[in-house]
Amino acid sequence: MLGFDFVWADVTAWWNELVAFAVPRLGPSAGILALAGIVYLVVRKFVIRAAGRVVARTKTDLDDQILHSIRRALSWSVLTWVLWRLAFVWFPPGADGAPPRAAEWVVALWIALLFVPLSRLACDLLLIVGTQVASRRRATLDATALPLATRVLRFLLIAVGAMLALDRLGINIQPFLAGSAVMGLAISFAAKDTLSNLIAGVLLVLDRPFQVGDRIELWSAPNETGTWGDVVDIGLRATKIRNPDNLVVVVPNNEIMRRDIVNYTMSGKDIRLRIPFSVAYESNLERAKALLVEAAGAVRGIKADPVPIVIVRGFGPSEINLELRVWIVDARVRRRIADEITGNMLVAFAAEGVEIPYPRRELYIRGQPLPTGRDAE
Numbered sequence: 234m235l236g237f238d239f240v241w242a243d244v245t246a247w248w249n250e251l252v253a254f255a256v257p258r259l260g261p262s263a264g265i266l267a268l269a270g271i272v273y274l275v276v277r278k279f280v281i282r283a284a285g286r287v288v289a290r291t292k293t294d295l296d297d298q299i300l301h302s303i304r305r306a307l308s309w310s311v312l313t314w315v316l317w318r319l320a321f322v323w324f325p326p327g328a329d330g331a332p333p334r335a336a337e338w339v340v341a342l343w344i345a346l347l348f349v350p351l352s353r354l355a356c357d358l359l360l361i362v363g364t365q366v367a368s369r370r371r372a373t374l375d376a377t378a379l380p381l382a383t384r385v386l387r388f389l390l391i392a393v394g395a396m397l398a399l400d401r402l403g404i405n406i407q408p409f410l411a412g413s414a415v416m417g418l419a420i421s422f423a424a425k426d427t428l429s430n431l432i433a434g435v436l437l438v439l440d441r442p443f444q445v446g447d448r449i450e451l452w453s454a455p456n457e458t459g460t461w462g463d464v465v466d467i468g469l470r471a472t473k474i475r476n477p478d479n480l481v482v483v484v485p486n487n488e489i490m491r492r493d494i495v496n497y498t499m500s501g502k503d504i505r506l507r508i509p510f511s512v513a514y515e516s517n518l519e520r521a522k523a524l525l526v527e528a529a530g531a532v533r534g535i536k537a538d539p540v541p542i543v544i545v546r547g548f549g550p551s552e553i554n555l556e557l558r559v560w561i562v563d564a565r566v567r568r569r570i571a572d573e574i575t576g577n578m579l580v581a582f583a584a585e586g587v588e589i590p591y592p593r594r595e596l597y598i599r600g601q602p603l604p605t606g607r608d609a610e
Contacts, residue, residue, distance in 0.1 A: 258322050258323055261322050262319055262322055262323075265315055265318045265319060265322070266315060269311050269314060269315045272311065273307070273308075273311045276307060277304070277307070298354055298357040298358065298361070299354065301350075301354075302350040302351065302353060302354035302357075303350075305349070305350035305353075306347055306350045306351075309343065309346040309347060309349075309350070310343065310347075313339055313340075313342060313343035313346065314343075316339045316342075317336050317339040317340065317343070320332075320333050320335040320336040320338075320339055321333060321336060323335075324336070337401065337402060338402065340401055341398040341399070341401040341402050342398065344394060344397050344398045344401060345394045345395055345397075345398040346394075347394065348390050348391055348393065348394025348395075348397075349391065349394075351390060351394075352386070352387040352390035352391050352394075353387070355386055355387070355390060356383035356386055356387050359382060359383055359386060360383060426487075427470065429487040430469070430470045430471065430485050430486045430487050431469050431470060431486075432487075433485075433486035433487040433489065433490045434467070434468060434469040434470060434471075434486040435469070436486075436490060437467060437472070437486055437489065437490070438467065442494045442496065442499075443464055443467075443494060443496050443499060444464065444467070445464050445465065445466065445467060446463065446464060446498075447463070447464050447496055447497075447498050447499060448461060448462070448463050448464075448496070448497040448498045448564060448565055449461065449462065449464060449474065449494060449495060449496050449497065450494075450495035450497075451474060451476060451482060451484075452484075452488075452492055453482065453484065453488075460476075461476065461477070461497070462474035462475050462476035462477070462482060463475050465481065468486075469486075470485070470486065471483045471484060471485050471486060472484050472486060472489060477568075497564040497565075497567075498564050498565070502562060502563045502564055502565075503536060503560055503561060503562050503563070503564070504560070504561060504564040504567065505558060505559070505560050505561075506558070506559050506560070506561050506567050506570060506571060507556055507557070507558055508556070508557045508559075508571055508574060508575070509546070509554065509555070509556050509557075510525060510554075510555045510556070510557060510578065511549065511552040511553065511554055511555065511589065511590055512552065512553050512555065512582075512587055512588065512589065512590065513551065513552060513553075513588040513589070513590040514551070514552070514553060515588060516553075516587045516588050517587065518545075518553065520585060520587065521543075521555065521582070521587050522543040522555070524578065524581040524582060524585060524587065525541075525543045525555065525557045525578060526540075526541050526542075526543060526557075527577075527581065528574050528577035528578045528581050529541040529557060529559050529574050529577075531577055532570055532573045532574050532577065534561050534562050534563060534566055534569075534570050535559050535560070535561060535562075535570065536559070536560040536561065536562055539560055541557060541558065541559040541560075542557075542558050543555055543556065543557050543558070544556050544558065549590075551590045551592070552590035557574065559574075
């Protein structure tokens with residue numbers, strides 16, 4: 234059958250051997266499982282629940298995270314203890330009465346698993362401490378720097394747990410480290426663009442030219458859409474920016490690091506707005522300046538101090554170039570304010586007779602006598 238030559242007597246013998254091996258061990262295995270279940274339920278119901286009541290009375294989240302990590306560590310410990318005891322029951326001891334090899338594997342697994350809740354606890358503690366420090370010192374720890382630090386910390390702790398587990402098994406990790414170095418070199422050449430984005434993402438978090446919520450200028454916005462947007466996410470590979478049309482533009486981090494970054498809200502909400510205007514040479518210049526200041530003062534969102542001013546920027550072929558400079562309370566509404574000021578200015582100029590220049594040409598044709606005689610032929 235299937236290439237094997239055996240008779241029914243062989244199957245019966247194998248079955249008898251299996252029963253003889255397993256039946257004496259079923260009782261101790263059931264006892265180990267029952268004992269572990271009882272210990273787990275007692276500790277979880279009385280000790281953990283009592284500690285939970287105490288923790289619930291405190292205002293800080295630190296003790297909550299510690300209790301959660303202890304509960305996870307207890308679960309893993311009970312599970313691995315069951316497997317460790319079952320290894321002594323089902324597997325023969327090693328040479329000179331040493332523990333079974335399976336028991337050593339279970340201990341290594343327990344070490345590695347303990348670092349999972351430990352890494353999570355360390356990350357939660359870092360988030361809590363970082364948030365408290367930022368609130369007390371008014372530091373600019375945003376939603377990007379702390380998550381990045383927690384990811385790195387968690388990866389390092391889990392890596393340490395894996396190395397300790399391998400060392401418990403007597404496995405030399407130096408060849409793995411050497412192989413990973415060579416593999417890392419090959420990956421760095423194959424994915425240099427991705428690594429460039431990752432390095433740029435780390436530099437963005439450390440240098441902090443902008444943070445989540447800032448309004449910055451866009452360089453690669455779609456045609457006929459807004460050229461600025463709000464930063465909604467700073468990732469390790471790319472930054473997501475939402476423009477005024479509610480379109481999310483994903484810009485690679487290395488592209489951002491190669492350009493000048495215009496941040497409208499980094500120094501505060503208020504910024505100075507410059508709006509160019511032109512009037513004809515025949516217009517009353519001082520009256521035009523006064524009308525511009527009045528048009529700006531009627532718009533909501535203009536700061537009274539510093540007061541709006543109008544300066545002469547230069548002269549054109551048929552116009553005087555002016556510039557209105559106003560301070561606004563919120564950089565996010567600068568387009569609305571510029572539109573309202575321009576509308577008020579058009580109405581005021583029309584009412585006061587201030588001419589807005591436009592391209593025009595005047596042609597003068599000199600009169601010439603009509604040709605006579607041969608010249609007319």
